[in-house]
Amino acid sequence: MPRLLPTPSQTVGPYLSIGLPWPDGPHVVPEGTPGAFWIRGTVRDGNGDPVPDAMIETWQADPGGGFRHPDDPRGEASGEFRGFGRCPTNPDGTYGILTLLPGVVPGEGGTTQARHIDVSVFARGLLNRVVTRIYFEDQDNSGDPVLTTVPEERRGTLIAAKTDDGYRFDVRLQGDGETVFFAL
Amino acid sequence: MATPTEFRLPRYEQDPDGTHPPLDFSGYGSTALRHPKQELVLLPQMLTEVTGPLLGPGRLGEHDNDLTRQHAGEPQGQRIIVTGRLLDGDGRPVRDSLVEIWQANAGGRYRHTGDRWPSPLDPNFDGVGRTLTDSDGRYTFTTIKPGAYPWKNHDNAWRPAHIHFSVFGSAFTQRLVTQMYFPDDPLFSQDPIFNSIPDEKARQRMVSRYDHDITQAEWALGYQFDIVLRGRDASVFEEEEDED
Ligand SMILES: [Fe+3]
Numbered sequence: 001m002p003r004l005l006p007t008p009s010q011t012v013g014p015y016l017s018i019g020l021p022w023p024d025g026p027h028v029v030p031e032g033t034p035g036a037f038w039i040r041g042t043v044r045d046g047n048g049d050p051v052p053d054a055m056i057e058t059w060q061a062d063p064g065g066g067f068r069h070p071d072d073p074r075g076e077a078s079g080e081f082r083g084f085g086r087c088p089t090n091p092d093g094t095y096g097i098l099t100l101l102p103g104v105v106p107g108e109g110g111t112t113q114a115r116h117i118d119v120s121v122f123a124r125g126l127l128n129r130v131v132t133r134i135y136f137e138d139q140d141n142s143g144d145p146v147l148t149t150v151p152e153e154r155r156g157t158l159i160a161a162k163t164d165d166g167y168r169f170d171v172r173l174q175g176d177g178e179t180v181f182f183a184l
Numbered sequence: 185m186a187t188p189t190e191f192r193l194p195r196y197e198q199d200p201d202g203t204h205p206p207l208d209f210s211g212y213g214s215t216a217l218r219h220p221k222q223e224l225v226l227l228p229q230m231l232t233e234v235t236g237p238l239l240g241p242g243r244l245g246e247h248d249n250d251l252t253r254q255h256a257g258e259p260q261g262q263r264i265i266v267t268g269r270l271l272d273g274d275g276r277p278v279r280d281s282l283v284e285i286w287q288a289n290a291g292g293r294y295r296h297t298g299d300r301w302p303s304p305l306d307p308n309f310d311g312v313g314r315t316l317t318d319s320d321g322r323y324t325f326t327t328i329k330p331g332a333y334p335w336k337n338h339d340n341a342w343r344p345a346h347i348h349f350s351v352f353g354s355a356f357t358q359r360l361v362t363q364m365y366f367p368d369d370p371l372f373s374q375d376p377i378f379n380s381i382p383d384e385k386a387r388q389r390m391v392s393r394y395d396h397d398i399t400q401a402e403w404a405l406g407y408q409f410d411i412v413l414r415g416r417d418a419s420v421f422e423e424e425e426d427e428d
Contacts, residue, residue: 004273004412006199007389008381010363011212012348015296019286019312019348022243046217053298059236059356069235071355073191084237105231106191118232118356125214127205127380129359131227150225173218181220182227184196184357 009128014053016122017088021055025086028058028099035063035100037166039134042093043121046174050093054123056171058085058097058134060116065103101136107145114144121171130181134169135159154180193234195417196357197273202383211376213337229357236356239282241316249315251287251327259309261290261328263404266392269321270351272358273415277321284350285313285325292331292345301334326404332371344371344378351411358413365391366407 012020029036039058043051061067066077085097099117107113117134135141137159147155157179160167172179207219227233247253252263270278288294288311291303295310309328317323330345346363353359365378369391372378381387389412398406 003415004271004275005386005389006203006273006414007360007362007411008386009204009360010348010377010380010390011214012350012361013363014298015286015294016348018294018296018310019284020350046221049217051218057359059232061232067231067235069238069354071194071234072231073193082237084239107230108228113230113232116232120356120359122361123218125212125216125218127207127209127212127215127377129361130207130220133227145230146227154222174221178220178222180222181224183224184227184229184233 011124011127012055012122014124016053016055016124020086021088022086026095026097028060028082028085028097031098033100036098037101038096038098039117039160039167039169040094040096040163041168041170043089043095043123043171044093044173048175050089051123051173052089052091052093054089054093054095054121054126056085056087056089056095056097057120057122058099059083059118060099060102061105063100063103065105101139111145112143114141114147115139116144116146121173123173126173130173131184132171132179132181133158134167136167137161150180193229193231194355195229196234196355196414197417199414200383200386203381203386205380206382209376209380211338212380233356236354236358237352238280238354239352240280243282244314244316248313249323249325251309251311251313251325253326254310255308257308259289259306259328261306261309261331263326264329265324265326265398265400265404265406266347266364266409267322267324267398267406268392268409268411270317270323270353270411270413271321272353272413274418277317277319278351278353278413279317279319279321281317281321281354282352283315283317283323285327285347287311287327287347288330288333290328290331292333294333303331303333329366329405337376338374341374342371344369344375349411351413353413360411360413362411363390364409367391367394
């Protein structure tokens with residue numbers, strides 16, 4: 001089959017909030033689901049100012065470490081777990097995602113990945129999304145095949161801190177404490 | 185039972201250089217404080233990356249694919265049909281996949297509290313659409329042609345007419361948000377967002393094509409816009425077959 005050439009990325013622009021939010025977007029699981037918690041944070045720019053026109057998307061395994069997807073070679077996970085969350089930032093740059101702790105997931109070559117969530121950040125001023133990962137401070141992150149490739153002094157930007165109703169994960173697009181972003 | 189073969193995953197190829205815009209692009213002022221300055225760290229494609237949300241019919245309302253029928257009256261402007269296929273780099277259709285769009289009205293105004301330039305809102309136009317691709321990867325929207333609009337990026341700055349598109353593909357690696365443009369727009373030359381794409385040929389892949397066969401007599405002009413996502417590395421699967 002002939003190779004087709006890909007369509008370029010463009011920014012979401014300042015008005016993404018008319019098109020992309022869903023009423024249930026922040027709810028990876030419905031409110032009241034046992035074990036559900038909030039991941040909350042603020043998206044900030046290079047000056048440390050909040051970014052009011054960004055959007056966070058999350059994708060993760062279910063609590064058993066499965067994915068409801070045909071390309072999971074262990075078999076497609078059953079159940080209703082959507083795995084996906086989406087939340088635009090508020091005028092003060094904050095967002096929130098209600099979810100369950102993802103299970104551990106196998107990595108490459110017999111390794112095991114620590115519990116993690118993949119994140120896309122979109123915003124006015126971002127011509128392409130940036131990608132990061134959320135890990136959890138009260139979980140065993142030792143030996144994670146991705147974290148170990150990140151310079152030690154920057155790993156903390158990927159680790160969500162425990163809070164009263166879940167975890168805090170701030171995103172710093174640029175500057176002091178800049179979040180580690182990944183090339184896929 | 186976890187034999188190594190069972191963990192063979194699809195691998196998504198890198199898009200050719202010049203396809204996507206740099207995150208730091210001086211022509212577009214808002215990138216200055218928002219692009220990461222540290223180098224990106226390579227994320228191997230593992231299970232979380234080669235899977236992704238498969239979002240189905242539950243997300244759609246009745247008139248979500250017809251932006252001219254979401255209110256009691258019809259919106260102002262040129263009625264158009266926008267259709268195309270969602271494909272991956274191997275030419276395979278991405279089926280039953282959510283396509284989301286948002287756009288300005290015929291006068292170039294968005295229904296957004298932040299958009300205050302002096303062009304009126306249209307009470308009959310929200311500028312938001314959703315649909316699913318069919319078994320051939322095809323999507324179709326009926327809408328109106330958006331107007332150009334000014335912004336304050338540079339002196340006398342105007343965005344060429346465009347529709348924002350958001351698609352998921354079938355893996356986290358394929359997630360794409362882009363903009364569809366219209367043929368022969370005189371505003372391309374001064375638009376840094378359009379021109380942020382380094383490769384001129386890649387840039388042209390964001391421009392829709394007028395199609396007289398899609399055009400409906402006495403009704404609407406037709407445009408074709410295919411969206412191509414990252415392709416899979418075919419060798420991963422060929423190897424698998426060789427082992428049998
Ligand atoms: Fe726009």
